[in-house]
Amino acid sequence: MNTAKRTYHHGDLRNALLMTALDTLVTEGLDKVTLRNIAKKTGVSQAAPYAHFKDKSALLVEVAAVGFSKLKYALSSELKECESTEEYRYVLSNMGVAYVEFAIENKALFRLMFGDVIAEFPKSESYSIEANAAFGCMEGAVQKISGVDFASDSAWSIVHGLASLIVDNRIQVEGDLKTYIREVTKFLDI
């Protein structure tokens, strides 16, 4: 895994565990993200993670935080300065597409970010920061169009709902994904 020769003290174990966990989650699924497995993959004993994370959930919360950072990046990439409300509407539509595509391309990560594993668990600071930033990104785009209260909650809801239903296999999309997403979100009138 790591060519650098291991000393007794790893030096950057916390981060290494985080990366191994993220990689394992994405490529092998949540089942394979066990503390023991992550520790072994990182080349360290099974109890070593406890020097850096209170428990397994604490690790997963940090992985989720990285996920939100990625989502934020995906959304902010769609953001740009526009001259008309109509253009901003298109930006928002693109963000919706990006949101759903992110969810589909990162199923396990997306589920972790929002799902039950983490829902009832105390959030870390970094989690809150990244999660709020991601939502704030969308909120910003909405406010270019409408200042009405709840408009951003509404936009987030429809996009998040669509993403969730697809990821959890309650909706099967046939045909072009992008156009499907645009069709569904088109009904949102903000």
Add this chain to the structure above:
Amino acid sequence: MNTAKRTYHHGDLRNALLMTALDTLVTEGLDKVTLRNIAKKTGVSQAAPYAHFKDKSALLVEVAAVGFSKLKYALSSELKECESTEEYRYVLSNMGVAYVEFAIENKALFRLMFGDVIAEFPKSESYSIEANAAFGCMEGAVQKISGVDFASDSAWSIVHGLASLIVDNRIQVEGDLKTYIREVTKFLDI
């Protein structure tokens, strides 16, 4: 748990396990829904469930099916014959409220119904039937208003997204819940 005296053969174990699991899920959360715990609560050995369910996931799928049946009931209660499209709009709005309220009042069950535990697992017939019926109920209400393609997917998405975000603690509602839900879903123009 059960006053009826146990014989070697339970007689209705499958159903009893299902009810114990549902009850435990609702009152104690998913953590406490272990096969061993459910078996013990039902007054039966730890391996007994395997005579009725292939594995733990198969049990959970059936519990989820019961959940969809409950959701279907909650939604269909809002359904009634109306004389104007405007009235049907109100019915749909009520369904949205019912959907979100159901999710909040049955957090753990709602998460199970849609979440990762079940997402990648082969669904049983009863699960499919109940889940489709619940969605069909909403779809029916939408079609009274609009025949446009994707309109029902859109309605489902916004309501499901809102429910998920609240259940997973990404949105905290302050003030009256019903009015909040109506405000958010109002932006949907079908």
Add this chain to the structure above:
DNA sequence: TTTGCAATCTTAACACTGTAAAGTTACTGT
């Protein structure tokens, strides 16, 4: 530089999980 301390890591153990194998019990149809 030396020394002691605290952080980091390992080993060993515990209680709990899902699940399979093999044996016991009792219902069911002939």
Add this chain to the structure above:
DNA sequence: ACAGTAACTTTACAGTGTTAAGATTGCAAA
């Protein structure tokens, strides 16, 4: 009456999260 089969129990195994006790090391104070 009696086989056969479905339902159930006991036992066992591998894997999990987590803790406790001890080994190792970097680092800061002397």
